[in-house]
Amino acid sequence: MRATVIRGPQDIRVEEVPDPRIQQPTDAVVRVVNACICGSDLWAYRGVAAREAGQRIGHEFLGIVEETGPAVRGFAPGDFVVAPFVWSDGVCDYCREGLQTSCPHGGFWGQVGSDGGQGEAVRVPFADGTLVQLPKDAATDEALLPGLLALSDVMSTGHHAAVSARVRPGSTVAVVGDGAVGLCGVLAARRLGAERIIALGRHRDRTDLARAFGATDVVAERGEAAVEAVRELTGGQGAHAVLEAVGTEESMRTAVSLARDGGTVGYVGVPHGGSAGVDISQMFNRNVALAGGVAPARAYIPELLPDVLEGVIDPGAVFDRTVGLDGVPEGYRAMDERTALKVRIAF
Amino acid sequence: MRATVIRGPQDIRVEEVPDPRIQQPTDAVVRVVNACICGSDLWAYRGVAAREAGQRIGHEFLGIVEETGPAVRGFAPGDFVVAPFVWSDGVCDYCREGLQTSCPHGGFWGQVGSDGGQGEAVRVPFADGTLVQLPKDAATDEALLPGLLALSDVMSTGHHAAVSARVRPGSTVAVVGDGAVGLCGVLAARRLGAERIIALGRHRDRTDLARAFGATDVVAERGEAAVEAVRELTGGQGAHAVLEAVGTEESMRTAVSLARDGGTVGYVGVPHGGSAGVDISQMFNRNVALAGGVAPARAYIPELLPDVLEGVIDPGAVFDRTVGLDGVPEGYRAMDERTALKVRIAF
Numbered sequence: 213m214r215a216t217v218i219r220g221p222q223d224i225r226v227e228e229v230p231d232p233r234i235q236q237p238t239d240a241v242v243r244v245v246n247a248c249i250c251g252s253d254l255w256a257y258r259g260v261a262a263r264e265a266g267q268r269i270g271h272e273f274l275g276i277v278e279e280t281g282p283a284v285r286g287f288a289p290g291d292f293v294v295a296p297f298v299w300s301d302g303v304c305d306y307c308r309e310g311l312q313t314s315c316p317h318g319g320f321w322g323q324v325g326s327d328g329g330q331g332e333a334v335r336v337p338f339a340d341g342t343l344v345q346l347p348k349d350a351a352t353d354e355a356l357l358p359g360l361l362a363l364s365d366v367m368s369t370g371h372h373a374a375v376s377a378r379v380r381p382g383s384t385v386a387v388v389g390d391g392a393v394g395l396c397g398v399l400a401a402r403r404l405g406a407e408r409i410i411a412l413g414r415h416r417d418r419t420d421l422a423r424a425f426g427a428t429d430v431v432a433e434r435g436e437a438a439v440e441a442v443r444e445l446t447g448g449q450g451a452h453a454v455l456e457a458v459g460t461e462e463s464m465r466t467a468v469s470l471a472r473d474g475g476t477v478g479y480v481g482v483p484h485g486g487s488a489g490v491d492i493s494q495m496f497n498r499n500v501a502l503a504g505g506v507a508p509a510r511a512y513i514p515e516l517l518p519d520v521l522e523g524v525i526d527p528g529a530v531f532d533r534t535v536g537l538d539g540v541p542e543g544y545r546a547m548d549e550r551t552a553l554k555v556r557i558a559f
Numbered sequence: 560m561r562a563t564v565i566r567g568p569q570d571i572r573v574e575e576v577p578d579p580r581i582q583q584p585t586d587a588v589v590r591v592v593n594a595c596i597c598g599s600d601l602w603a604y605r606g607v608a609a610r611e612a613g614q615r616i617g618h619e620f621l622g623i624v625e626e627t628g629p630a631v632r633g634f635a636p637g638d639f640v641v642a643p644f645v646w647s648d649g650v651c652d653y654c655r656e657g658l659q660t661s662c663p664h665g666g667f668w669g670q671v672g673s674d675g676g677q678g679e680a681v682r683v684p685f686a687d688g689t690l691v692q693l694p695k696d697a698a699t700d701e702a703l704l705p706g707l708l709a710l711s712d713v714m715s716t717g718h719h720a721a722v723s724a725r726v727r728p729g730s731t732v733a734v735v736g737d738g739a740v741g742l743c744g745v746l747a748a749r750r751l752g753a754e755r756i757i758a759l760g761r762h763r764d765r766t767d768l769a770r771a772f773g774a775t776d777v778v779a780e781r782g783e784a785a786v787e788a789v790r791e792l793t794g795g796q797g798a799h800a801v802l803e804a805v806g807t808e809e810s811m812r813t814a815v816s817l818a819r820d821g822g823t824v825g826y827v828g829v830p831h832g833g834s835a836g837v838d839i840s841q842m843f844n845r846n847v848a849l850a851g852g853v854a855p856a857r858a859y860i861p862e863l864l865p866d867v868l869e870g871v872i873d874p875g876a877v878f879d880r881t882v883g884l885d886g887v888p889e890g891y892r893a894m895d896e897r898t899a900l901k902v903r904i905a906f
Contacts, residue, residue, distance in 0.1 A: 314821065490837045497853055499660065
């Protein structure tokens with residue numbers, strides 16, 4: 213089959229690779245229908261996150277089950293499925309508690325030795341613990357596919373930011389990061405009943421989408437000026453819940469500063485290079501909490517799926533470009549240059 | 560009157576100072592019955608936290624109301640009261656929400672221009688918002704006084720650590736810090752239903768008290784070895800809730816490492832010198848949260864008080880020495896040299 217590999221920084225290629233096959237009785241092989249490129253893939257693309265030359269890449273996909281191992285009970289060939297961005301065994305303490313990202317048998321699509329999402333097919337370990345069933349007729353519903361695909365990562369991650377930040381009905385929320393995750397955070401906050409949602413961003417196409425997703429205010433300033441602006445909008449107090457969807461030291465500092473005393477920063481921006489430090493003395497006197505991390509998408513998809521299927525939310529709006537598999541390298545370039553927000557790959 | 564002042568590092572004196580008097584209609588003047596020395600006072604004593612020469616010190620006290628301003632409604636001369644370690648107006652958004660430490664009119668006993676707790680009397684701003692009424696007959700009950708005094712700070716702060724760390728019935732809890740706050744954290748965790756409480760400490764008198772307060776296990780190791788030991792005790796997983804009651808970068812790192820994936824560190828150790836940084840990448844993949852800060856004792860005292868009065872908990876056991884006012888400088892020395900855990904001052 214053909215799949216996307218990363219050969220080095222800025223060097224994304226589509227190559228012929230071995231066809232996936234069942235290796236363990238709990239495996240499934242899934243033919244990919246839709247995949248996409250994630251903002252976090254850009255860390256590898258830019259050489260900030262190390263990858264082996266030739267490693268697969270991509271961790272978000274929808275697909276049709278082609279084959280299942282003898283121990284797979286919940287899926288059969290022909291099923292339409294969504295994969296969360298990590299696999300998990302479904303039976304350990306953490307999986308049963310809904311923290312599948314901590315499953316000791318879990319892994320990340322595209323890690324060394326595994327298939328990535330940006331390819332024609334994927335061997336899925338622990339299919340029963342990992343995949344989520346979708347309605348079969350949705351597989352050909354072009355209007356639905358982007359929203360379902362977003363459940364793989366960005367919508368679940370935005371939701372994790374909002375849940376971790378304890379967004380509640382009536383909350384005032386600030387969102388740091390105007391990428392797909394930040395925008396999905398806006399959508400998640402609105403879904404959870406936030407009364408006021410302040411999106412930080414300055415790119416018109418992104419802030420327009422933020423408003424469409426439920427942002428009541430947009431703040432174009434950054435850093436200290438953004439903190440000032442948000443305080444002004446909130447009677448000097450700041451936001452009950454702040455969603456941090458960038459992962460740099462500066463964005464984290466801004467996020468903590470935006471929080472109202474007693475508030476919580478829900479952090480989902482992948483920290484890079486150990487630089488995303490937090491100065492506790494900035495939080496101590498104000499009782500600001502910090503919660504979040506890598507989103508257990510597998511726990512959230514069943515909760516979010518009905519709203520996507522019923523059109524209550526459409527996180528698929530974050531995709532502003534669609535390419536075929538051959539267009540993936542160009543898709544990386546476009547996202548790296550910020551000429552695309554998020555690129556969908558249709559097979 | 561006579562009160563404790565700090566003249567410089569290691570220079571604690573008892574001096575003649577002006578008698579407190581009503582300055583605002585919302586003030587009360589309280590004659591101190593019991594006060595104490597806090598681990599956090601030692602930061603000033605050691606010169607780590609800056610103080611003006613001659614600044615008052617002490618922020619925990621029980622007393623008898625001597626005089627009230629004309630706007631004070633809830634207290635009258637003769638009332639026996641406990642003061643939380645900050646004053647607060649009782650009417651602002653934060654006070655009404657139970658985060659009195661963020662009251663914009665609040666302040667800290669001993670801050671420049673205010674009385675400290677380690678003196679014969681204290682002018683209490685916003686008496687109605689600040690003080691908590693105690694039964695009058697408790698004022699002469701020597702067995703009760705230490706426990707009531709502990710509500711001023713250490714018991715409320717230990718409780719804040721436990722609440723912030725989301726201790727629940729059945730939780731496994733680890734406590735970093737064997738000072739009075741850490742020990743009260745053990746007591747608070749047991750009170751909240753923790754099933755297993757692992758206290759880190761190596762001083763026999765302190766670990767004995769930890770066991771008396773409900774610790775089920777004691778770990779004498781520090782740093783990485785402590786993390787190993789706690790993982791061994793918890794089937795490799797770590798603690799659902801970790802109480803951080805030290806405030807150094809090392810203790811915070813240990814605390815985060817002790818947390819089970821998805822767990823929370825409740826931090827109440829006062830961070831010093833901006834050094835108590837946290838590496839977010841240590842938390843991200845494991846979804847470890849961080850919550851806490853300066854404890855809103857005023858919110859907790861009414862909840863904890865009945866248990867102290869009924870003998871359900873006796874946080875007063877943290878006091879292992881009692882001095883008169885003249886003995887305060889010696890009390891500081893003893894706590895600095897760790898020959899005393901916590902010193903009570905009886906007037």
